[in-house]
Amino acid sequence: MKKLLVLTGGGDCPGLNAVIRGVVKRASLTKEWEVWGSLEAYNGVLSDKVEIIKLSGTSVTAGIHAKGGTILRTTTKGGPFNWPVIQADGSWASEDRSDFLLSRLAELGFEAVISIGGDGSQKISQQLFEKGLNVVGVPKTIDNDLSATDYTFGFQTAVQEASNAVDKLVTTAESHHRAMILEVMGRSAGWIALHSAIAGGAEVCLIPEIPYDIDKVVERVNSRYCDGRGFVNIVIAEGAAAVGGQVSAQESTEVGYENVRLGGVGNLLARQLQDNGCTADSRVTVLGHLQRGGSPTAFDRVLATQYGVKAFEMVLAKEFGRMVAYKNNDIVTVSLDEATRDYNYVNTDSYLVQAARGVGISFGD
CATH class of the missing domain: 3.40.50.450 (Rossmann fold)
Incomplete structure (x- = not known):
């Protein structure tokens, strides 16, 4: 044999x-x-x-x-x-x-x-x-x-999990007039964030391929509010960063693990929104390894x-x-x-990105 x-x-x-x-x-x-x-x-x-x-x-x-x-x-x-x-x-x-x-x-x-x-x-x-x-x-x-x-x-399953999360966050965002930030995986490519933002109807999608201008994100969030009422849902990939900013990451201390450990960009974005005049009360959800698990x-x-x-x-x-x-x-x-x-980055000129913009999704640019 x-x-x-x-x-x-x-x-x-x-x-x-x-x-x-x-x-x-x-x-x-x-x-x-x-x-x-x-x-x-x-x-x-x-x-x-x-x-x-x-x-x-x-x-x-x-x-x-x-x-x-x-x-x-x-x-x-x-x-x-x-x-x-x-x-x-x-x-x-x-x-x-x-x-x-x-x-x-x-x-x-x-x-x-x-x-x-x-x-x-x-x-x-x-x-x-x-x-x-x-x-x-x-x-x-x-x-x-x-x-x-x-x-x-594995990609489609991860997108489904992330989309389910966006769906659930929409209802709590609307109930409390909050800005809900969902941090999803995506070290260098924003495919999960992009697909789940479109599928879940998010208003803002921040991905590694498009550095975001925090002032434009704040402007979009504030536009969703009137007299303190409104809500907004933001999907952000873990590898996203502001214009001129750095990716949120830490050096790993694990033996044999050579990559940096990404994470924390959702909380960073919440602080940036607050520090730059955002009127909304924000909450952060990190989906993490839930995207990897399950059937x-x-x-x-x-x-x-x-x-x-x-x-x-x-x-x-x-x-x-x-x-x-x-x-x-x-x-x-x-x-x-x-x-x-070649690495498979999101093509920012693709029709998928155009379609996202066409339904009003902001990439913070």
Whole structure:
């Protein structure tokens, strides 16, 4: 039997289990492949004690396609090119263990790897492919920030959760004449904020791609009030910032975690509104990891299943160094190099942004 390794890397998101299920079920039809899973991305192979599990048909039953998270667990720390090593003084450094990874995979008898992950994970896939690994990528991220695919699974579910939050905040905003600020995820791209603002009927949407002028935001908020009565709903991406301002972030102290930790922009905006003459009483809700959890929507289950099936068929066809993608309502493949070359920012000239402006949404510009 040939052996295939599947892993999930980066942040969790709804639909990961549906991809795993799609891979395993499609592989079972061949009767020639065994599918194994590495726990916590490549860390399951790199760890001193190898942590891999066999994924049989029974492993993917019991409706795992409808469950959030990942049965293989995941991590945003470590990895083959930046394996954390604790120093004698308690600090940590990183070392390249990619050669060790390749030798261990060969030792374990794996002929191919399917890596399910976002921009960072697929950049690792490209690097490993260049070193000779037979790897296929599957795009995953709630941020929808991979430019080679129209959608990444998990995005639609995150948007639905954020839209539900806007819907609920509208009623409390109206009841108390408040300005309700909803902070959603979106480190460098404002896709979740933009979609949920349109879907939820927010009056203001602040995204990383359009630095906001606080005076214009205050003007828009105040225009919604008369004699102290009125309400407004604002959706802001965690990576948004004012003109000339900085992103709200802190350095992480977690070993192996290289990114800054975003958060706090909602509260910052509330202070900015107050300090710049906003008449409204404001409240802040940080949606946080609620966007990542829970059951995937039907759209994401279907998309993730297609990705899983196609990824295994790419292994059969030996289409390594490529990633499955969704383009123009079709499932296609693109090179990992193309998939990670350009970041998928919101195009500020797109019709989606024009439509948002057309229904009166202010971007603070």
